[in-house]
Amino acid sequence: MAQLILNHLTKHFGGGRPAVSDVSLKVREGGFLALLGPSGCGKTTVLRMIAGFERPSDGSIEFGERRLSDASLALPPERRNMAMVFQSYALWPHMTVAENVGYPLKVRGISGEAWKRSVGEALSLVKLTDYADRRPAALSGGQRQRVALARCLVTSPDVVLLDEPLANLDQHLRKSMEETFRIFHERSGATMVYVTHDQAEAMALATDVAVMSEGRLMQMAPPAEIYARPEGAIVGGLIGRGAVLRLALPGDAPRALEWPTLKCVLAGMGKAEAAEQPLRDVLVRPEHVSADSEGIALRVSTCTFEGERFALTLALADGQMLKAYGDQAMKPGETARFVISHGWRL
Incomplete structure (x- = not known):
């Protein structure tokens, strides 16, 4: 297994700012990297350059000792030993599940017992052995996504690229598929790069999260670190x-x-001495705000029941809003005392 390395990767599509600007990162061997950011931040363009569907305008992509792409050359996708799972599943409707899964093997000239064995192992991993003879139209969205995963597995890829694979699924299926991805990653041993705009998915699945905004890499770190110290x-x-x-x-x-x-x-908000101090951005998580008689008085703006807890929005003296959790309802407009146990200066 080798390390996937992006060196000062840049991609222009014409005028204006680049879609990707000077992105450098290393994906640990056998790691699971989530590229996270809002629509248009450049994360899918990065994925397409890794796959070989786009050539960098500047910078390079390397896998171990092999250079895959730079501004003057690009190894074609079929020579990179990578597999890609699309949001749309990209299954052949006229083929059975087994035929869809085994298609990459057919392209490589593998047939007979070797083909059956590899397809059977892949279908067993995603728990679709009993669906081998069905066609995609007879499957649910989650089952189609598992077929797409199995199709990746049969080629034993070095890198698996996933472009928002859960975007078309409902919340219940997403949770089920997250577990499937975790098992797939453990058993395949492949390096995985996962594009998503959903931070909950990124935090649940990845060994590292790379946050992008406007084509730039803002921070890359393990989920716990990026949550605690953004x-x-x-x-x-x-x-x-x-x-x-x-x-x-x-x-x-x-x-x-x-x-x-x-x-x-x-x-000290609003007092003269406070005006002499510089203003800084401070992140406060709702789990660090709690009702306490020793706290400072804050006005409750909203209170929403979320099942296991109440989500509160609290107004500071200068009108800024703070989020908190509570175990009992509070009426909007009432004042209560709260303690903020921790904040992080950004």
Whole structure:
């Protein structure tokens, strides 16, 4: 197994800003990288360049000792030993499930018992052995996606590329398919690059998350690290739930802010001494806000029941909004005291 490396990757499609601008990252061997960002951020363009469907305008892509692409050359997709799973599944409607799964083997000239054995193993992995003779039209969306995964598996690819594969599925099927992806990754041992705009998917599946915005890589880190220590307001806003507050902080304030510091900052809102301090972006997660008689008084703006808890929106003295969770309902307009146990200066 080798490492997938992107070196200063850039892609122009004409005038204006590039679709991808100077992206450099390394995907760990056998890792699961999620490319996360809003529509138009360049994540799918990166995936297409890795696959060989687009050539970089600048920079290069390497897999181990092999250079796959740069501005002057591009190894064709069929010579990269990669497999791609599309949002649309891309199954042949006139073929059976087994024929769809085994098609890449047929192209490589594999037939007979070797073909049957490989197709059977792939279908067993995605739990579709009993559906081998059906056609795609007789399958659910989740089953079609599992056929597409099995088709990847039969070629034993070095890299599997997934372009928003769960976008067409309902929430229940998404959770089921996430587990299928995890099993697929464990058993195949392939490096996986997964494009999504859904941060919950990225956090649940990936060993590393790369956040993109306007063609640039903003931060790449393991899910727990990128959640706890996001770099900048863009990453902080995309990962998890929370509020980015503009607070007057002393110049020597640490990045990890605890309640004593935050209490002084919130209590000083609107006072003359606060105006002398620079305004900084501070991310506060709702799980770090709790009702406490020793806290600071905040007005409840909204209260929504989410099943196992209540989601609150709280108004600070200057009108900024803060998110919190509670175990009981609060009436909009009432005032209660809250403690913020932790904040992260972006």
